[in-house]
Amino acid sequence: MRFQAAVLRSYENPFTVEEVVLRAEPAVGEVLVEITGTGMCRTDLAVRRSAGRSPVPTILGHEGAGVVVQTGGGPDAAIGVGDHVVLSFDSCGHCRNCRGAAPAYCDSFASLNLFGGRREEPPRLTDATGKALAPRWFGQSSFAEYALVPARNAVRVDPALPLELLGPLGCGFLTGAGAVLNTFSAGPGDTLVVFGAGAVGLSAVMAATAAGVLTVAVDQHQERLASAERFGATPLPAASPDLPEQIRRLTDGGAQYALDTTASPPVINKALRALRPTGSLGLVARLHTPLALEPGTLDRGRSIRHICEGDAVPGVLIPRLIGLWQAGRFPFDQLIRTYPLAGINEAERDCDAGRVVKPVLLP
Ligand SMILES: NC(=O)c1ccc[n+]([C@@H]2O[C@H](COP(=O)([O-])OP(=O)(O)OC[C@H]3O[C@@H](n4cnc5c(N)ncnc54)[C@H](O)[C@@H]3O)[C@@H](O)[C@H]2O)c1
Ligand SMILES: [Zn+2]
Ligand SMILES: [Zn+2]
Known part of the structure:
Protein backbone atom coordinates (compact mmCIF):
# COMPACT_ATOMS: atom_id res chain seq x y z
CA MET A 1 0.00 0.00 0.00
CA ARG A 2 1.13 3.56 -0.78
CA PHE A 3 0.75 6.55 1.51
CA GLN A 4 2.31 9.90 2.39
CA ALA A 5 5.04 10.17 5.02
CA ALA A 6 7.61 12.69 6.18
CA VAL A 7 11.00 11.14 5.40
CA LEU A 8 14.27 12.28 6.95
CA ARG A 9 16.77 11.55 4.17
CA SER A 10 19.84 13.17 5.73
CA TYR A 11 20.80 14.58 9.11
CA GLU A 12 21.24 18.10 7.72
CA ASN A 13 18.27 18.64 5.43
CA PRO A 14 14.57 19.30 6.02
CA PHE A 15 12.03 16.47 6.05
CA THR A 16 10.52 15.62 2.65
CA VAL A 17 6.86 14.68 2.52
CA GLU A 18 6.63 11.95 -0.11
CA GLU A 19 4.92 8.72 -1.11
CA VAL A 20 6.21 5.59 0.60
CA VAL A 21 5.31 1.93 0.14
CA LEU A 22 4.39 -0.62 2.78
CA ARG A 23 5.03 -4.01 1.17
CA ALA A 24 3.43 -6.32 3.76
CA GLU A 25 0.28 -6.97 5.75
CA PRO A 26 0.49 -6.90 9.58
CA ALA A 27 2.24 -10.02 10.89
CA VAL A 28 0.98 -11.92 13.94
CA GLY A 29 1.16 -9.50 16.90
CA GLU A 30 1.06 -6.38 14.72
CA VAL A 31 -1.60 -3.86 13.80
CA LEU A 32 -1.85 -1.29 11.01
CA VAL A 33 -2.93 2.10 12.33
CA GLU A 34 -4.25 5.05 10.32
CA ILE A 35 -2.58 7.97 12.09
CA THR A 36 -4.90 10.76 13.21
CA GLY A 37 -2.31 12.89 15.01
CA THR A 38 1.35 12.47 15.93
CA GLY A 39 3.41 14.59 18.31
CA MET A 40 6.92 15.84 17.65
CA CYS A 41 9.27 15.03 20.53
CA ARG A 42 12.74 16.50 21.08
CA THR A 43 14.06 12.96 20.70
CA ASP A 44 12.85 12.90 17.06
CA LEU A 45 14.87 16.03 16.37
CA ALA A 46 17.90 14.69 18.28
CA VAL A 47 18.37 12.14 15.48
CA ARG A 48 20.04 14.96 13.56
CA ARG A 49 22.76 14.88 16.24
CA SER A 50 22.91 11.08 16.58
CA ALA A 51 26.25 10.89 14.73
CA GLY A 52 24.85 8.27 12.39
CA ARG A 53 23.68 5.85 15.07
CA SER A 54 20.02 6.29 14.08
CA PRO A 55 20.09 5.36 10.38
CA VAL A 56 18.64 7.45 7.54
CA PRO A 57 16.59 7.54 5.41
CA THR A 58 13.93 7.03 8.02
CA ILE A 59 10.44 7.96 9.07
CA LEU A 60 10.54 9.40 12.59
CA GLY A 61 7.57 10.09 14.89
CA HIS A 62 6.89 8.19 18.11
CA GLU A 63 3.86 9.93 19.60
CA GLY A 64 1.22 8.59 17.22
CA ALA A 65 -2.49 8.13 17.82
CA GLY A 66 -4.93 6.69 15.36
CA VAL A 67 -7.45 4.06 14.36
CA VAL A 68 -6.63 0.38 13.83
CA VAL A 69 -7.49 -0.57 10.23
CA GLN A 70 -6.02 -4.09 10.07
CA THR A 71 -4.63 -6.63 12.52
CA GLY A 72 -2.40 -9.67 12.22
CA GLY A 73 -4.08 -11.40 15.17
CA GLY A 74 -2.04 -13.14 17.82
CA PRO A 75 -1.41 -12.81 21.54
CA ASP A 76 -2.43 -9.14 21.77
CA ALA A 77 -5.53 -9.66 19.66
CA ALA A 78 -7.49 -7.69 22.28
CA ILE A 79 -6.82 -4.76 19.89
CA GLY A 80 -9.23 -4.93 16.97
CA VAL A 81 -10.15 -3.11 13.77
CA GLY A 82 -11.84 0.22 14.53
CA ASP A 83 -10.17 0.61 17.93
CA HIS A 84 -8.75 4.04 18.78
CA VAL A 85 -5.21 3.67 20.06
CA VAL A 86 -2.33 5.72 21.45
CA LEU A 87 1.08 4.36 20.43
CA SER A 88 4.00 4.26 22.82
CA PHE A 89 7.60 3.01 22.87
CA ASP A 90 8.64 -0.48 21.81
CA SER A 91 9.91 -3.25 24.10
CA CYS A 92 10.65 -6.94 23.62
CA GLY A 93 8.15 -8.24 26.18
CA HIS A 94 10.29 -11.12 27.42
CA CYS A 95 13.57 -9.82 28.92
CA ARG A 96 13.97 -9.57 32.69
CA ASN A 97 12.87 -5.90 32.88
CA CYS A 98 9.90 -6.40 30.55
CA ARG A 99 8.76 -9.36 32.67
CA GLY A 100 9.23 -7.15 35.72
CA ALA A 101 6.80 -4.51 34.36
CA ALA A 102 9.62 -2.09 33.54
CA PRO A 103 9.42 -2.07 29.72
CA ALA A 104 11.16 1.33 29.47
CA TYR A 105 14.29 -0.48 30.65
CA CYS A 106 13.91 -3.33 28.16
CA ASP A 107 17.29 -4.90 27.36
CA SER A 108 16.57 -4.13 23.69
CA PHE A 109 15.26 -0.57 24.22
CA ALA A 110 18.04 1.18 22.29
CA SER A 111 18.02 -1.17 19.32
CA LEU A 112 14.21 -1.36 19.10
CA ASN A 113 13.49 2.34 19.54
CA LEU A 114 16.50 4.41 18.64
CA PHE A 115 19.04 2.67 16.50
CA GLY A 116 17.24 1.08 13.62
CA GLY A 117 14.34 -1.00 14.83
CA ARG A 118 13.92 -4.62 13.88
CA ARG A 119 15.93 -5.22 10.68
CA GLU A 120 13.86 -6.65 7.87
CA GLU A 121 14.96 -8.55 4.80
CA PRO A 122 13.42 -7.84 2.34
CA PRO A 123 12.47 -4.39 3.66
CA ARG A 124 8.77 -3.99 4.31
CA LEU A 125 8.85 -0.18 4.17
CA THR A 126 10.46 1.58 1.21
CA ASP A 127 10.34 4.85 -0.65
CA ALA A 128 8.50 5.05 -3.98
CA THR A 129 11.62 3.83 -5.85
CA GLY A 130 11.95 0.71 -3.67
CA LYS A 131 14.83 1.95 -1.48
CA ALA A 132 14.60 0.65 2.10
CA LEU A 133 13.59 3.04 4.88
CA ALA A 134 14.86 2.37 8.41
CA PRO A 135 11.96 0.42 9.87
CA ARG A 136 9.86 1.50 12.79
CA TRP A 137 11.49 4.21 14.84
CA PHE A 138 10.21 3.52 18.40
CA GLY A 139 8.24 0.68 16.85
CA GLN A 140 6.00 3.11 14.99
CA SER A 141 7.49 5.72 12.57
CA SER A 142 4.30 7.71 12.84
CA PHE A 143 5.15 10.88 10.86
CA ALA A 144 2.99 9.24 8.21
CA GLU A 145 -0.57 8.50 7.21
CA TYR A 146 -0.18 4.88 8.39
CA ALA A 147 2.03 3.02 10.85
CA LEU A 148 2.61 -0.72 11.23
CA VAL A 149 3.19 -1.32 14.93
CA PRO A 150 3.50 -4.13 17.47
CA ALA A 151 0.07 -4.45 19.10
CA ARG A 152 1.74 -4.50 22.53
CA ASN A 153 2.71 -0.82 22.01
CA ALA A 154 -0.88 0.25 21.29
CA VAL A 155 -3.06 1.42 24.17
CA ARG A 156 -6.80 1.41 23.45
CA VAL A 157 -8.68 4.60 24.38
CA ASP A 158 -12.30 5.74 24.44
CA PRO A 159 -13.45 6.70 20.91
CA ALA A 160 -15.21 9.76 22.37
CA LEU A 161 -11.83 11.36 23.20
CA PRO A 162 -10.09 13.87 20.84
CA LEU A 163 -7.79 11.23 19.34
CA GLU A 164 -5.69 13.69 17.31
CA LEU A 165 -4.35 15.26 20.53
CA LEU A 166 -3.53 12.10 22.48
CA GLY A 167 -0.29 10.97 20.78
CA PRO A 168 2.12 12.88 23.06
CA LEU A 169 0.74 10.87 25.98
CA GLY A 170 2.84 8.07 24.46
CA CYS A 171 6.19 9.78 25.18
CA GLY A 172 6.75 13.43 26.16
CA PHE A 173 3.82 13.88 28.54
CA LEU A 174 4.19 10.30 29.81
CA THR A 175 7.84 11.02 30.65
CA GLU A 309 9.78 7.12 29.63
CA GLY A 310 8.64 8.09 33.12
CA ASP A 311 9.14 4.51 34.37
CA ALA A 312 5.79 3.91 32.73
CA VAL A 313 3.85 0.88 31.72
CA PRO A 314 1.99 2.81 28.98
CA GLY A 315 -1.19 0.74 29.32
CA VAL A 316 -1.42 1.87 32.95
CA LEU A 317 -0.17 5.47 32.91
CA ILE A 318 -1.83 6.68 29.68
CA PRO A 319 -5.39 5.88 30.90
CA ARG A 320 -4.50 7.47 34.26
CA LEU A 321 -3.37 10.70 32.56
CA ILE A 322 -6.50 10.74 30.40
CA GLY A 323 -8.57 10.41 33.59
CA LEU A 324 -6.71 13.35 35.16
CA TRP A 325 -7.25 15.39 31.96
CA GLN A 326 -10.98 14.62 32.03
CA ALA A 327 -11.07 15.82 35.64
CA GLY A 328 -9.40 19.10 34.54
CA ARG A 329 -6.20 18.28 36.44
CA PHE A 330 -3.77 17.52 33.60
CA PRO A 331 -4.52 20.09 30.86
CA PHE A 332 -1.92 18.80 28.37
CA ASP A 333 -4.01 19.99 25.41
CA GLN A 334 -2.97 23.56 26.28
CA LEU A 335 0.63 22.74 25.28
CA ILE A 336 -0.30 21.55 21.77
CA ARG A 337 -0.32 23.36 18.44
CA THR A 338 -1.38 21.37 15.38
CA TYR A 339 0.19 21.40 11.90
CA PRO A 340 -0.60 19.50 8.70
CA LEU A 341 1.96 16.77 7.93
CA ALA A 342 3.26 19.02 5.14
CA GLY A 343 4.01 21.63 7.82
CA ILE A 344 6.55 19.38 9.55
CA ASN A 345 9.53 21.63 8.79
CA GLU A 346 7.69 24.66 10.14
CA ALA A 347 6.84 22.62 13.26
CA GLU A 348 10.53 21.78 13.73
CA ARG A 349 11.54 25.44 13.32
CA ASP A 350 8.88 26.53 15.82
CA CYS A 351 10.03 23.85 18.26
CA ASP A 352 13.68 24.89 17.93
CA ALA A 353 12.79 28.54 18.46
CA GLY A 354 10.68 27.73 21.52
CA ARG A 355 7.53 29.11 19.82
CA VAL A 356 5.59 25.90 20.49
CA VAL A 357 5.83 23.42 23.35
CA LYS A 358 4.34 20.37 21.63
CA PRO A 359 3.71 20.34 17.88
CA VAL A 360 1.21 17.72 16.74
CA LEU A 361 1.13 16.80 13.04
CA LEU A 362 -2.18 15.86 11.46
CA PRO A 363 -1.43 13.48 8.53
N1 LIG B 1 14.14 9.93 28.99
C1 LIG B 1 13.07 9.90 28.23
O1 LIG B 1 12.34 8.94 28.25
C2 LIG B 1 12.71 11.08 27.38
C3 LIG B 1 11.43 11.20 26.83
C4 LIG B 1 11.12 12.36 26.12
C5 LIG B 1 12.07 13.34 25.92
N2 LIG B 1 13.33 13.16 26.43
C6 LIG B 1 14.37 14.18 26.30
O2 LIG B 1 14.08 15.18 27.28
C7 LIG B 1 14.60 16.43 26.87
C8 LIG B 1 13.54 17.50 27.04
O3 LIG B 1 12.48 17.27 26.10
P1 LIG B 1 11.33 18.35 25.92
O4 LIG B 1 10.43 17.81 24.86
O5 LIG B 1 10.77 18.74 27.21
O6 LIG B 1 12.19 19.58 25.31
P2 LIG B 1 11.80 21.11 25.30
O7 LIG B 1 12.71 21.76 24.33
O8 LIG B 1 10.33 21.23 25.11
O9 LIG B 1 12.14 21.61 26.78
C9 LIG B 1 13.42 21.90 27.25
C10 LIG B 1 13.33 23.19 28.06
O10 LIG B 1 14.56 23.42 28.71
C11 LIG B 1 14.81 24.80 28.73
N3 LIG B 1 16.24 24.99 28.95
C12 LIG B 1 17.26 24.67 28.12
N4 LIG B 1 18.44 24.98 28.69
C13 LIG B 1 18.15 25.50 29.91
C14 LIG B 1 18.95 26.00 30.98
N5 LIG B 1 20.28 26.05 30.89
N6 LIG B 1 18.32 26.43 32.10
C15 LIG B 1 16.97 26.38 32.19
N7 LIG B 1 16.17 25.92 31.20
C16 LIG B 1 16.75 25.49 30.09
C17 LIG B 1 14.31 25.27 27.37
O11 LIG B 1 14.03 26.66 27.37
C18 LIG B 1 13.04 24.42 27.21
O12 LIG B 1 11.89 25.11 27.69
C19 LIG B 1 15.10 16.22 25.44
O13 LIG B 1 16.50 16.03 25.50
C20 LIG B 1 14.43 14.93 24.99
O14 LIG B 1 15.17 14.24 24.00
C21 LIG B 1 13.66 12.07 27.16
ZN1 LIG C 1 12.47 -6.36 27.02
ZN1 LIG D 1 9.94 11.12 22.90
Missing part, protein backbone atom coordinates in the same frame (compact mmCIF):
# COMPACT_ATOMS: atom_id res chain seq x y z
CA GLY A 176 7.29 14.18 32.70
CA ALA A 177 4.18 12.94 34.47
CA GLY A 178 5.64 9.48 35.04
CA ALA A 179 8.79 10.91 36.63
CA VAL A 180 6.60 12.57 39.26
CA LEU A 181 3.90 9.91 39.71
CA ASN A 182 5.99 6.75 39.21
CA THR A 183 9.69 7.41 39.80
CA PHE A 184 9.33 9.90 42.65
CA SER A 185 5.86 8.75 43.69
CA ALA A 186 5.50 12.32 44.96
CA GLY A 187 2.49 13.46 46.93
CA PRO A 188 1.21 16.08 49.37
CA GLY A 189 4.01 17.44 51.55
CA ASP A 190 6.66 16.75 48.88
CA THR A 191 8.59 19.41 47.01
CA LEU A 192 9.87 19.35 43.41
CA VAL A 193 12.01 21.60 41.24
CA VAL A 194 11.87 21.21 37.47
CA PHE A 195 14.72 22.52 35.30
CA GLY A 196 13.50 23.15 31.75
CA ALA A 197 9.80 23.91 31.42
CA GLY A 198 9.24 22.37 28.00
CA ALA A 199 7.03 19.44 27.04
CA VAL A 200 8.54 17.07 29.61
CA GLY A 201 9.03 19.70 32.33
CA LEU A 202 5.55 21.20 32.06
CA SER A 203 3.90 17.78 32.12
CA ALA A 204 5.87 17.11 35.30
CA VAL A 205 4.58 20.40 36.72
CA MET A 206 0.98 19.51 35.85
CA ALA A 207 1.26 16.04 37.38
CA ALA A 208 2.92 17.46 40.50
CA THR A 209 0.16 20.01 40.95
CA ALA A 210 -2.44 17.28 40.48
CA ALA A 211 -0.63 15.23 43.15
CA GLY A 212 -0.50 18.09 45.64
CA VAL A 213 3.27 18.64 45.35
CA LEU A 214 4.79 22.09 45.90
CA THR A 215 6.70 22.81 42.68
CA VAL A 216 9.27 25.33 41.43
CA ALA A 217 10.03 25.60 37.70
CA VAL A 218 13.19 27.06 36.16
CA ASP A 219 13.56 28.08 32.51
CA GLN A 220 15.27 30.67 30.34
CA HIS A 221 12.09 31.74 28.54
CA GLN A 222 9.56 34.03 30.14
CA GLU A 223 6.71 32.41 28.20
CA ARG A 224 7.64 28.93 29.49
CA LEU A 225 7.79 30.29 33.04
CA ALA A 226 4.35 31.86 32.59
CA SER A 227 2.99 28.46 31.50
CA ALA A 228 4.60 26.76 34.49
CA GLU A 229 3.00 29.31 36.80
CA ARG A 230 -0.40 28.78 35.15
CA PHE A 231 -0.04 25.04 35.83
CA GLY A 232 0.71 25.62 39.51
CA ALA A 233 4.49 26.06 39.85
CA THR A 234 6.46 28.97 41.29
CA PRO A 235 8.46 30.31 38.32
CA LEU A 236 12.18 31.14 38.63
CA PRO A 237 14.20 32.60 35.74
CA ALA A 238 17.31 30.51 35.00
CA ALA A 239 19.49 33.62 35.24
CA SER A 240 18.39 34.39 38.82
CA PRO A 241 21.36 34.96 41.12
CA ASP A 242 22.09 32.07 43.47
CA LEU A 243 19.39 29.82 42.09
CA PRO A 244 19.95 26.85 44.47
CA GLU A 245 19.64 29.13 47.50
CA GLN A 246 16.40 30.62 46.15
CA ILE A 247 15.00 27.15 45.54
CA ARG A 248 16.01 25.97 49.02
CA ARG A 249 14.19 29.00 50.45
CA LEU A 250 11.03 28.31 48.42
CA THR A 251 11.01 24.62 49.39
CA ASP A 252 11.63 24.87 53.12
CA GLY A 253 15.28 23.80 53.09
CA GLY A 254 15.59 22.11 49.71
CA ALA A 255 13.48 20.16 47.25
CA GLN A 256 12.93 16.46 47.88
CA TYR A 257 12.89 15.87 44.11
CA ALA A 258 14.45 17.57 41.10
CA LEU A 259 13.94 16.83 37.42
CA ASP A 260 16.41 17.99 34.81
CA THR A 261 15.30 18.14 31.17
CA THR A 262 18.20 20.28 29.91
CA ALA A 263 21.25 17.91 29.98
CA SER A 264 23.38 20.90 30.93
CA PRO A 265 26.10 19.96 33.49
CA PRO A 266 26.02 23.39 35.21
CA VAL A 267 22.22 23.09 35.54
CA ILE A 268 22.55 19.54 36.90
CA ASN A 269 24.98 20.79 39.56
CA LYS A 270 22.54 23.54 40.51
CA ALA A 271 19.74 20.99 40.71
CA LEU A 272 21.75 18.86 43.14
CA ARG A 273 22.57 21.90 45.27
CA ALA A 274 18.84 22.71 45.45
CA LEU A 275 18.01 19.30 46.97
CA ARG A 276 17.43 18.61 50.65
CA PRO A 277 19.38 15.74 52.30
CA THR A 278 18.10 12.41 50.83
CA GLY A 279 16.73 14.32 47.83
CA SER A 280 16.72 12.70 44.38
CA LEU A 281 17.49 14.16 40.98
CA GLY A 282 16.12 12.54 37.83
CA LEU A 283 17.69 13.11 34.41
CA VAL A 284 15.72 12.55 31.22
CA ALA A 285 17.85 14.16 28.52
CA ARG A 286 20.90 12.56 26.94
CA LEU A 287 24.18 14.20 27.96
CA HIS A 288 26.38 15.49 25.14
CA THR A 289 29.36 16.34 27.34
CA PRO A 290 30.88 14.56 30.35
CA LEU A 291 29.20 15.36 33.63
CA ALA A 292 31.48 16.56 36.45
CA LEU A 293 29.80 16.92 39.81
CA GLU A 294 30.93 19.63 42.19
CA PRO A 295 32.29 18.32 45.52
CA GLY A 296 29.58 17.80 48.09
CA THR A 297 26.62 17.73 45.70
CA LEU A 298 25.82 14.07 46.49
CA ASP A 299 26.53 14.24 50.21
CA ARG A 300 23.94 13.28 52.83
CA GLY A 301 22.00 10.70 50.89
CA ARG A 302 21.34 12.69 47.76
CA SER A 303 21.04 10.60 44.60
CA ILE A 304 20.91 10.99 40.85
CA ARG A 305 19.47 8.65 38.24
CA HIS A 306 18.28 8.51 34.67
CA ILE A 307 14.56 8.12 34.04
CA CYS A 308 13.36 6.53 30.83
